[in-house]
Amino acid sequence: MRRYPTDDPTAYAPPRASTPARIRAAARPSVRPPVRSPVRAPERVGRALRSVLLIVLAALFLVPFYLLVRNGLATEADITGTDWTFFPHSLKWSNLRELFDDSSVPMVRALRNSAVIAVLTTVGTLLLASLAGYGLARIEYPYANRVFYAFLVTLMIPSAVTFVPSFVLVSSLGWISTLRGLIVPTLFNAFAVFLFRQYFLGFPRELEDAAKVDGLGHWRTYWRIVVPNTRPVFAAVGAIVFIGSWNSFLWPLVIGQDRDAWTVQVALATFTTAQTVNLHELFIAAAVSILPLLVVFVVLQRHIVAGAERSGIDD
């Protein structure tokens, strides 16, 4: 079973890449050697218990999401009433309409801002980070490793030190409450560079060497050979960056000061502390705000797994 890339950075550690996946798969015994002794009864009970425990844990992680939707589609009385039930008496889809019609919450505008920011940030980061990752993985500078470690260190710089000076810099550029101010400072993502570098280290050099023999430089080799053959890592990193951008909160809160520049997260957070808050409206808003994430998650997960299986370039 192959681990899929998003959830496991170590998967990007250079695999034994010179061997095609097919050969690797053939060398691996498909069935585990039968070392296990006949299963004893207590062991079987233990296994069943473990499964139950897992299911309970999984439920624990899903219940809050269920509650979000349940309360989002309930009446106010259904949420706070004493006759609260786990399943609501009826679903009130008109809550959705109410949310988008409510002029006190700029939900439509906020959704659009978040979408524009997340898409542009993802595209920009993929471009910058993949080039940097390729440069760090492939080209033998005398200091390539040191540059790489410097990149890693920036992962550790906490936002506590950078958010005030970044704000002062952005405001001196006059970028407060603008898309530029919300996007540009977030374009450098050390983690994305790290993932790309690890993946490119495992990319078969034979392909690039062939391109060099054909007279392509680094630049064109990168665009014509490397990028088309490494789509899975672009999908995986793209998903991570998109989700991170959509979810980011502190920076949009600080920079998006005008209502018109609010992202979904800022709008929601403001919503929670509004004087008079309709609970059902708050919860339906929260549910709506995670829909794009679910879409990205579902669409790209399939893409990622399929891509990961092809990454050995077998055929």
Added chain:
Amino acid sequence: MSVTPSRAGAVPDSRGTPPPRTPAQRRRALGLDRSAWFLLLPALIPVLVLSVGPLLYGAALAFTDAQAVRTSDTRFIGLTNFLDLRFDSLFWDSFGIGLTWSVCVTAGQFALALGLALLLDQNLRLRWLARTLALVPWAMPEVVVGVMWRLVYHSDAGVLNKTLTQLGLLHENHEKIDWLAGLSYALPAAIVVGVWAGMPQTTVVLLAGLQSAPPELREAAQLDGAGVWRRFTAVTWPALKPVAVAITALNFIWNFNSFGLVYVLTRGGPGGQTRLPMLFAYEEAFKYGQFGYAAAMGLVMVAVIAVLLTLFLRAKLKEEAA
């Protein structure tokens, strides 16, 4: 996420280039190939401008009286901000809260994640299901997690109070507990949310670490009659330890810098009981407009984190050497 620089950095050049002979080859080997720098520049410039720049600028700001709304020019005031910080009891309260929060959340995340990862590692059939479910909270925005948990903790509409009432632990006519507003409940309640939100990611990283341990070793140990605990301490833990140390250190940093979750849950209340250092710095900078002071706070926070982490990592390394 687990970052394994030592392994990643030590990857040998698989090409096995012969020693360079012609001048052109030698130049290339020395990294003087121009197009190579061309590839790296798009990343080097942003790292300088977006990461190192603000860091240096922040260090400079900490020694000034920069403010949001100014009537006079910003002046260099030396160590004044840091001297003020020394006697700012609100700051130190917030610092203590931050430490309690990060230690508890990091420990809780690790303990639960380790248990879950061990479970998942053994149960092949359900692993995909649990992994997908565990990843869902990972992808959730902090704000939404905060909203969800406000609902769980809500005094009237909260699932927690309702469940406690139904179980008979809380009297129907009694005053309901307002978990996020009670002076003694708020921080523990927030810590539970922190653990819940961060645990899945830790689980996934630990699971990856577990899978890098050779299963043959464990099976051999089992054949030799080693019990569950012995197998864990002798085989599993040594293989897992580097990953565990790395993720614990990273979690600690992230948790100490946590902002959005608690901002949505409590805004630092009640009475500052959950005012994490980042919330404090945020208020100082954007409520009171004290940029210089907030920058000084950031520097102190980073210095303390750096010292704590160095001590932690050194202790771990010493343990390893012994």
